[in-house]
Amino acid sequence: MDQILYYFFNWPLISPYLPEILQGFLVTLEMAVLTVVAGTVLGLLLAVVRAYGIRPLNWLLVVYVDIFRALPQLVIIVLAFFALPAFGIVIDPMPATVLALSLVLSAFAEEIFWAGIAAVPRGQWEAGRSSGLTFTQTLFWIVLPQTVRISIPPLTNRALGITKGTTLGSIIAVPELLNVSSNIQSNIANPTALTAGAVLFCLVFFPFVYLTRALERRYAPKR
Amino acid sequence: MDLIDTFLNPDVLVAVWPLLWQGLLLTLKLALAIVPTAILLGLLVACVLYQNHRLLNILVRLFVDFFRAFPPLVLLIFIYYGLPFLGIKLGEFSATVLALVLNGCSYYAEIFRAGLESVPAGQNEAARSTGLTARQALASVIVPQGVRNVMPDLASNTLEVVKQTSIASAVALPELLRAAQIGQGQTYSQTPLIAAALVYLVLLWPLVRVISRMQKPVVIPR
Numbered sequence: 001m002d003q004i005l006y007y008f009f010n011w012p013l014i015s016p017y018l019p020e021i022l023q024g025f026l027v028t029l030e031m032a033v034l035t036v037v038a039g040t041v042l043g044l045l046l047a048v049v050r051a052y053g054i055r056p057l058n059w060l061l062v063v064y065v066d067i068f069r070a071l072p073q074l075v076i077i078v079l080a081f082f083a084l085p086a087f088g089i090v091i092d093p094m095p096a097t098v099l100a101l102s103l104v105l106s107a108f109a110e111e112i113f114w115a116g117i118a119a120v121p122r123g124q125w126e127a128g129r130s131s132g133l134t135f136t137q138t139l140f141w142i143v144l145p146q147t148v149r150i151s152i153p154p155l156t157n158r159a160l161g162i163t164k165g166t167t168l169g170s171i172i173a174v175p176e177l178l179n180v181s182s183n184i185q186s187n188i189a190n191p192t193a194l195t196a197g198a199v200l201f202c203l204v205f206f207p208f209v210y211l212t213r214a215l216e217r218r219y220a221p222k223r
Numbered sequence: 224m225d226l227i228d229t230f231l232n233p234d235v236l237v238a239v240w241p242l243l244w245q246g247l248l249l250t251l252k253l254a255l256a257i258v259p260t261a262i263l264l265g266l267l268v269a270c271v272l273y274q275n276h277r278l279l280n281i282l283v284r285l286f287v288d289f290f291r292a293f294p295p296l297v298l299l300i301f302i303y304y305g306l307p308f309l310g311i312k313l314g315e316f317s318a319t320v321l322a323l324v325l326n327g328c329s330y331y332a333e334i335f336r337a338g339l340e341s342v343p344a345g346q347n348e349a350a351r352s353t354g355l356t357a358r359q360a361l362a363s364v365i366v367p368q369g370v371r372n373v374m375p376d377l378a379s380n381t382l383e384v385v386k387q388t389s390i391a392s393a394v395a396l397p398e399l400l401r402a403a404q405i406g407q408g409q410t411y412s413q414t415p416l417i418a419a420a421l422v423y424l425v426l427l428w429p430l431v432r433v434i435s436r437m438q439k440p441v442v443i444p445r
Contacts, residue, residue, distance in 0.1 A: 007308040051443060066435075070427040072386035075400055075420055083413045086229045115438060125443065161383070164294035171393055178297055182304065191305035198297060205292035 010192040017184045017193065024180030025200045031098050031176060032163040032204070038102040039162065040155065043109020044148075050110070051117060051139055061110070068107035073165045076100040081172045094176075097169035105162045112154045116147035153216040160208045167201075177201065235414040239406035243415065246402025247422055253316070253388040253398060257323045258381055264324065265331025266370075270361060272332070273339045290329035296390045298322040303394045315396035319388070327384045334380060338373035339365055375437040382430050386423075399423065 014021075050061050068076070080096040091099070120143050128138030170179035181197030271283055290298070299322035302313060313321065342365050350360035370377070392401035399419050406415030 003309060008305070053443065066428060066431050067424065069382070070424050070431045071420060072389040072400070072423060074389045074392065075416075075423060078400065078404070079416060079420060082407065082416060083230070086413055111435075117443070118438075118440075122442075167294040167296040168390070170296070178294070178300065182300055185304065191301070191308055194297075194301050194305050198293070198301065201294060201297055202289075202292055205294070206288070209288050209292045 007191055008195045010190055013188060013190055014184065014192045014196060017188075018196075020180055020184065021177070021193070021196050021200070024175055024177040024197070027094070027175055028166050028177040028201075029204065031094065031101075031166040031169065031174075034098045035101040035105060035163060035166065036159050038098070039105025040109050040159070042102065042106035044113055046106060046110040047113035047117060047147075048139070048144070050114060051143075052135075065107040065110055068104050069111075073101060073104055073162070074168045074171065076104060077165075077168055077172060093169060093172045093174040096172065097166065097174050101162055101165050104165070105159065108158045108162070109155060112151050112158065113147055115154075116151035117143060119150050120146045149219065153212065153219050156208070156212045156215055160205065160212060163208075164205065230413055230417045232412055232414045235406075235410045235412045236418055239403075239410060239415045239418070242397075242402045242406050243399065243418060243422065246397055246399040246419070247426075249397060249402075250385075250388050250399040253319060253323075253391060253396075254385045256316075256320045257327060257388070258384055260320075261324045261327030261384060262331055262377075262381075264328035266335050266366070268328065268332035269335030269339055270366070272336050273361060273365070274357075287329045287332050290325045291333065293326070295322055295326040295387055296393060298326060299390060299394060315391065315394045318394060319391040319396055323384060323387055323390075326387070327380070330380050330383075331377070334373050334376045335369065337376075338369035338371075340369075341372045342368045375434060378430070378437065379434050382427060382434065385427065385430075 046061060046064075050058055077097050077100040080091065080100045081093060084091055084096070124142055124146065125138055128142040129135070133141065166176055167178040169176050170182065173179060177197050177200055181193045184193035185191050268283055268287060272280060299319060302322050303315070303318040306313065346364055346368065347360055350364040351357070355364070388398055389400040391398050392404065395401065397405065399422060403415040403419035407413065
């Protein structure tokens with residue numbers, strides 16, 4: 001018991017490092033927000049483009065989505081960081097991670113929005129078109145608002161999964177929460193730093209888990 | 224041609240291929256150890272939840288929510304670097320399996336729970352009224368139907384779990400990604416990384432296609 005307290009809950013020992021840990025926490029939050037916003041917007045955009053049904057463009061889209069679904073996030077992060085410079089694009093670890101994760105999220109979001117578009121009853125399209133709206137007007141004013149509503153629960157779920165990927169940035173030395181706390185852990189040879197990091201991670205992600213469950217319940221199809 | 228020399232250099236490829244092959248085998252071994260265990264545990268957890276035992280439900284829910292909220296890499300670092308302080312020392316392979324099974328089984332449990340709940344209550348009542356015990360009804364009536372209802376989600380979670388094995392590179396387990404990084408260091412070339420990415424694509428693209436097929440096709444009236 002004493003050992004557990006000494007090694008995992010040794011608050012006096014790590015209190016000098018708290019500002020540093022908080023700094024890492026802020027970097028994690030920043031990355032999470034940037035990833036979710038960029039990934040969702042890009043995903044919605046791709047789904048809209050796909051709705052226009054331009055053949056060659058749609059094939060490209062499917063390939064894009066498949067590639068980002070098939071590759072592990074960490075592989076994409078490592079590629080963005082190590083392979084892009086060979087094209088003359090030198091990119092810092094943090095933007096590289098956000099870029100990689102946003103692309104992954106955009107692929108998943110595109111699929112989710114696309115399924116959402118499919119879930120809007122055909123009659124909605126027909127009603128829109130027969131009241132004189134163009135295809136684009138029907139898509140934007142009638143179908144998309146319903147699509148977004150249907151897509152919210154699966155999207156929050158996926159966004160949660162991918163924002164957890166911000167921790168992968170620690171591998172290419174992004175000074176986010178995991179990186180900072182494991183560095184401190186090895187400096188002071190006491191894993192309380194990891195506990196502190198873990199507590200902060202729970203603080204971010206627990207509400208997210210409950211949010212997804214609440215949304216699922218609220219938007220669940222009636223049985 | 225410069226591009227091919229940098230990204231898919233044949234000489235480098237030949238030199239690092241044995242390394243990548245070993246990495247691929249290790250990735251497959253990880254997946255084989257993790258996926259079936261996580262699926263079985265997840266199903267077990269969902270069945271426990273289905274029994275609606277009050278105290279047990281609260282505990283199981285906490286377990287599931289905790290491991291769903293916790294990033295798998297943090298869990299792995301904690302298990303690999305934190306637990307030895309308590310005298311619990313796991314190897315890279317076991318630590319990765321433990322972390323990903325805990326994380327994966329919570330996700331599977333959530334999916335199975337949704338599946339079991341999607342079976343109409345009448346099925347359970349009908350099964351019970353024919354004389355099956357609660358356990359028999361669950362095992363031979365509810366579970367088979369519930370699992371069928373969530374097959375697409377199960378498949379896509381399995382894809383995620385297989386992809387997650389790449390985080391083992393953080394504890395220096397030479398699976399496919401780590402092997403590629405070692406190769407990158409030895410050859411000062413990006414080729415091993417690109418090759419590893421291609422191997423992942425070849426391995427997982429079929430699964431992605433299968434999952435896409437499971438969704439109903441989208442038809443937009445024009």
